[in-house]
Amino acid sequence: MDLYGLVGFNILVGIGTIALITVGLGVIYGMMKIINLAHGEFMMLGAYATYVANTHGINIWIAMLIIAPIFVGLVGLVVERCLIRFLYGRMIDTMLATWGLSLGLIGLMTSIFGNDPRGVPTPVGSFSIGHYAASLYGFVIVVVAILALAGFYAMLSLTRYGLIVRATMQNPNMAAALGVAPPTIYMATFALGAALAGLAGGVLAPISGVSPVMGAAFIAKAFITVLGGGAAIVTGTSLASGLFGFIDTFVSFKSTPVIGEVALLLAAVVMIRILPQGITGRFLRRSL
């Protein structure tokens, strides 16, 4: 019974982790149809921001929940202005450019901080499920993931900015004719996606450790989840995170984390054969 409790908790944390690492990518892809191959490196920057802020004596919660997203959001803003905006409508070129950005950021951070991994302390302790000990930090991840998705959903459906964003997504020309500047919306959206990536990096830093190549550990899962989810950002990310998080954690528990990742990939490859547009390409098409 204890074991089931532990596995259930781990599956929950696995789903939360995948949702958290995917939501930033999903925002940028869902709204702008840009696949940001530097997503993992944005997360890496968030983790480094948390690490640097923490070593300078700033409270760890403030570092990971506020400083990391703001810093990476600003980086995203600069990247959009200097690179992405020249490439709108050229999807493949955007992917190549963000891949170049990804390599450049890895190289830059290696030059500054070196290759050795740094650590960020885990701010909360553990609790017990029967005989087993589980980290309370898992709850933090799940809560942050839920808050990020719910906050984004509320922003899209309740605020005026959300309305404008949805209008620009559906028909940029019509939105422009009604007085909205799509470039500004794209800029803000890209910065928002980057900030969410920074948040994910900051929150996951205590678990994963901080190193220039840490992004590669996450992006495979994030890409699979975005493709699996389809165009609707919140619904797609939630459903795909649930499905893939369950597969990943369950198979990892039965064998090893790497086999779990392979199972994830196999599930995704079979799924694109059945649902090429992702889950929300066929079901719940009108959701956000």
Added chain:
Amino acid sequence: MIFRKLKRADSAGGIWGPVAVVVAGLVLLVGAPMVTGTFGLLQLTVLAALAIFALAQGFIWGFGGILCFGQSAFLGLGGYAYAVGALNMTDTTGAVALAIIVPMLFAALLGYFMFYGRISDAYIGVITLTVSIILFDLFNSTSGDIYHIGQAPLGGFNGIPSVPPLNIPGNPDAQLDTNGLWYAAMGALILCYILLKWILASRFGRVVVAIRENETRAQLLGYDPRLFKLLTFIIGAGISGLAGCLYTNWGAFISPTVFSLTMSAQVIIYVLVGGLGTLIGPILGAVGIQYLINVAGGQHVIDPNLLLGIVLVAFVLLVPQGVVPVIRAGFRRLIPAKQPSTTLAQPVSQEASR
């Protein structure tokens, strides 16, 4: 899109360009061992292996229009297949065959799901990228005695050391030395170039290019784009596997880093810098970029990843069609009268693709 700028580049189908390339390659093949020493020859050998890898990527991307971001998966599978085969068999000829067949089978399986699912180009890029990342993780996790195939331990992050070198087919004792490996690698490069030129000149190759230009129209003419793309993908995988086999031979060693993102990115950069839609471009791109990396790595001025990133971003923004097409177009503008055939042929080809 990049491809729109390419139509001119590959429609010029003179016979003399490829012949000149092959002759230059043969001169290099024979001449290099006379000019340079062992060290230089080893450097050239790895360049030849990487150039074959770049050819494969240039073929499926530049002509097939398939955006494979994880070509290193096939390089790595080829390398591992060779290492495992060579450690289990006395004659390495079978291992070479394995190095080509295993990636092709893998590509057939993966390609079936991708192309028959009719997913978009961007999705293909993401899926192939993901596959290479996961193969990297998978091979990294194979340390320990339980992970072995026959007599070959997979060795996890440390890889497989002391892989037996190539031998003359049918004679396991006649192992190739440095010179022999150079002849094999450079010979393979020339053969791959000729093979791809021949494929592109054939009916099959023309359909492949037609699908890249306009998939719907090709389909309406009765060609199945899914099948042609799948076959193109498989051919690319086989050639990448051969490159992996030679790459393994060069160091007598293979480790999971062949699957790394940097490897996949490098081959994309070779092709993009050299020129999409050409075959000589990727070869020159491989040589040029590797030279840059060696210089940067040797002097510790700039991190190689940073350098690759800057090159990639700069070319996407400024020279998206690559160096060779730009130079070719420049020559055509300089001496238009000397090539009446291409200028005459051009409007026809444009009409055909309109």
